[in-house]
Amino acid sequence: MTERAAGELFVRIDARTREPLQAQIYASIRRAILAGLVAPGTRLPSSRSLAADLGISRTTTVLALDQLTAEGYLTTRRGSGTFVTRELPDDRLRTPAIHRAVASRHPPLSRRGAALAATPRTALKIEGPPRAFRLGTPALELFPIQLWTRLANRRLKLLTLPQLDYGHGGGLPALREAIAEHVRRARGTACVADQVVVVSGAQHGLELICRVLLDPGDVAWIEEPGYPGARAALVAAGADIKCIPVDAQGLRVEAGARRQGTPRLVYVKPSHQFPLGVPMTLARRLALLTWARDAGAWIIEDDYDSEFRYGTRPIPCLHGLNDDGRVIYVGSFSKTLFPALRLGFLIIPLDLHDAVIAARRAGDIHPSVPDQAILAEFMAEGHFERHLRRMRSEYQSRLEALATAAARHCRGALEIRPVFTGLHAVGDLADVDDALVFDEAMARGVEAMPLSRYYFDRRGPAARGLVLGFAAIRPDLFDAGMRELAAAIEAAGRSMRSR
Numbered sequence: 001m002t003e004r005a006a007g008e009l010f011v012r013i014d015a016r017t018r019e020p021l022q023a024q025i026y027a028s029i030r031r032a033i034l035a036g037l038v039a040p041g042t043r044l045p046s047s048r049s050l051a052a053d054l055g056i057s058r059t060t061t062v063l064a065l066d067q068l069t070a071e072g073y074l075t076t077r078r079g080s081g082t083f084v085t086r087e088l089p090d091d092r093l094r095t096p097a098i099h100r101a102v103a104s105r106h107p108p109l110s111r112r113g114a115a116l117a118a119t120p121r122t123a124l125k126i127e128g129p130p131r132a133f134r135l136g137t138p139a140l141e142l143f144p145i146q147l148w149t150r151l152a153n154r155r156l157k158l159l160t161l162p163q164l165d166y167g168h169g170g171g172l173p174a175l176r177e178a179i180a181e182h183v184r185r186a187r188g189t190a191c192v193a194d195q196v197v198v199v200s201g202a203q204h205g206l207e208l209i210c211r212v213l214l215d216p217g218d219v220a221w222i223e224e225p226g227y228p229g230a231r232a233a234l235v236a237a238g239a240d241i242k243c244i245p246v247d248a249q250g251l252r253v254e255a256g257a258r259r260q261g262t263p264r265l266v267y268v269k270p271s272h273q274f275p276l277g278v279p280m281t282l283a284r285r286l287a288l289l290t291w292a293r294d295a296g297a298w299i300i301e302d303d304y305d306s307e308f309r310y311g312t313r314p315i316p317c318l319h320g321l322n323d324d325g326r327v328i329y330v331g332s333f334s335k336t337l338f339p340a341l342r343l344g345f346l347i348i349p350l351d352l353h354d355a356v357i358a359a360r361r362a363g364d365i366h367p368s369v370p371d372q373a374i375l376a377e378f379m380a381e382g383h384f385e386r387h388l389r390r391m392r393s394e395y396q397s398r399l400e401a402l403a404t405a406a407a408r409h410c411r412g413a414l415e416i417r418p419v420f421t422g423l424h425a426v427g428d429l430a431d432v433d434d435a436l437v438f439d440e441a442m443a444r445g446v447e448a449m450p451l452s453r454y455y456f457d458r459r460g461p462a463a464r465g466l467v468l469g470f471a472a473i474r475p476d477l478f479d480a481g482m483r484e485l486a487a488a489i490e491a492a493g494r495s496m497r498s499r
Contacts, residue, residue: 013054021056025064033073033084040086044074112238119232123449123469126442130472132481133402134447135424137472138335139394147383148374155373163369169357171198171345172372178379179345183331187303189320191329191347197356200367202304202332202344203229209328209346210237210265212359213298218264221256225454225463227274230267230302239265243457246273250280253287257295265298270318271306272422275454275467279421285318292326299327305335305422307388310396312420325349333375335423335471336388343367343375395423401475402468405482413489414466423471426451429464432493437466440488440495446481448488 011028013021032038044050047065051058065082068074075085109117123135130137170176176196183189199205206229214220216238222230224243234241242263244256251268266288270280280288292299301318309315319329329347348356360366378384399419406416406427414427429437434450441448451465466485473481 011050011054013056021060022063022067025050025054025061026067029064029068030073033088038084040084040088042084043080044082044084046081112235115235116232119235120228120453122228124442124447126445126447131445131447132473132477132485133466133468133470134472135449135467135469136335136339137469138338138423139391139398139471140338141474142391142394143338144383144387148378151377152370152374155370155377159370163373167366167369167372169197169360169366170194170353171196171366172369172376174380175372175376176345178376178384179331180347182379182384183317183329183347186307187320188316189329189347191319194353195347195350197346197348197353197360198367198372199344199346199360200364201334201342202302202330203233204364205330205344205346206230206233206267206300206302207236208356208360208363209300209330209348210234210239212352212355213265214239215264219261221251221263221266222456223251223268223273224457225275225451226267226456227269227302228454230300231456234267241456246276246278248278250278250284251288253284253291257291262295263297265300266292267300267302268318269302269304271303271315274304275424275426275449275451277417277419277422277424277426279315280318285321289318289322289327293324297326300330301327302330304330304332307336308392308395308423309421310392310399310419315421319347325351328352336384336391337375341371341375343371395471398470398473398475398478399425401478402470402482405478408479409482409486410489411486413486413493416468424467424469427466427468429466429489432464432489433496434464434466436492436495437485437489440491441485444484444488446484446488448485 011025013024013028017024029044038044044065045053047061048058051061054061065074069076069082072085073088074082076082108114125131125134130140173193175198176193179196179198180191180193183191197205199208210220210233214234214237218239219242220234220239221242221244222234223246225246226243231241242256242261245252250270250273251266256263268280268288270285272279288299291297299318299322303317306315306317317329319327326349328349330344331347332344333341334344346356402425403416406414413430413432415430417426417428419425434452438448438450447469449467451467452463454467455463470478
């Protein structure tokens with residue numbers, strides 16, 4: 001560590017860190033100014049003198065002083081030198097600590113803000129690497145990161161000045177073409193690239209389309225149990241949310257029509273319902289489409305992880321059965337590739353295109369263009385399809401490992417339901433409170449989400465089950481994870497019996 005004093009100005013530089021010297025000098029001078037060690041109006045040593053004291057290049061000190069001047073901490077006077085400015089830019093940020101104690105005097109949250117703050121998270125996680133049985137995370141260790149990096153480097157080298165400007169609000173044309181081609185081939189629906197809108201993940205797509213289609217107070221249906229992220233998007237839009245029950249055949253359309261009136265919008269996950277995992281039968285799909293047409297309602301189809309199927313034929317998406325353009329398809333790359341990519345897409349009717357693009361200008365405008373370009377190339381060169389094929393096989397192995405471990409360690413205390421699609425399973429508990437099991441499992445380093453958490457209407461029947469992800473960890477780790485989960489179930493049972 002080297003420390004030099006220049007009048008009252010203490011500058012510390014440490015050659016052992018990776019932080020550039022310029023940044024260290026900048027931080028030291030700024031800290032001294034804000035701490036009051038150097039009063040406003042004080043003349044600073046020259047860049048030459050400061051460089052000599054520290055034994056470094058004058059260029060380095062010049063750059064640090066120039067940055068402080070540009071940010072308003074210093075001012076220069078021709079022929080006189082450099083001085084600490086008399087009105088610091090951080091003055092407004094230096095709030096007395098007492099202000100923290102009176103935060104309750106702030107105006108309260110809006111009703112909508114309070115409802116959003118109370119919306120439960122989709123899954124709770126333990127800090128660190130993936131644990132058994134983490135929900136919503138794919139097998140990140142199997143993603144072809146070296147290939148992705150090579151494509152990224154190539155795209156960055158080919159970057160042009162126009163590509164640094166704002167892009168098309170609907171997304172990069174090459175990516176929209178690739179998505180349209182994939183959905184036509186893999187999901188059995190007809191669409192063109194102009195119907196595709198690239199968004200910053202499926203959640204952003206849900207919020208965007210709800211903002212466009214709903215007025216505050218409009219009725220919207222959501223599955224019960226269902227996805228908290230969809231509920232949050234509907235709350236943000238000010239919708240009057242009605243929970244429609246789901247059974248083994250999917251959304252009970254007739255129950256909704258009989259009890260909940262006519263909605264403006266219906267949100268469903270027909271290919272792989274979350275959290276129950278059931279697919280909506282063809283009869284229910286056709287009934288929903290017929291009812292929505294007669295009622296004049298929109299349908300949002302969230303097709304989040306149906307790319308992964310085990311021993312079953314692909315189920316065509318609801319969008320492919322619709323012939324009047326009332327189904328809006330939401331897709332995501334978070335499960336097929338990796339969540340940090342934050343790219344998803346909407347397939348919308350052409351007559352909504354201009355309204356959706358105009359509405360998104362109030363938000364993110366468009367996702368990162370370089371990231372879109374990398375993904376477009378990844379898809380165009382066939383890497384996406386190859387990755388999906390590889391992961392289907394891998395996830396089937398992990399699903400089998402989950403079922404085997406449950407049978408070995410839980411001995412009937414946890415019965416895994418059949419899984420044909422997706423990246424999670426539901427396990428039924430025998431007379432044990434699933435919230436207690438969740439707490440006991442978390443204490444043992446295991447993530448097992450309680451099924452009851454996904455029931456929005458607390459007046460409904462109690463659920464006793466766990467929602468278990470099987471994609472995030474290797475098959476050889478399932479045995480140890482299930483052993484801990486079995487211990488958590490046993491501990492929760494003892495706790496209930498002792499009450």
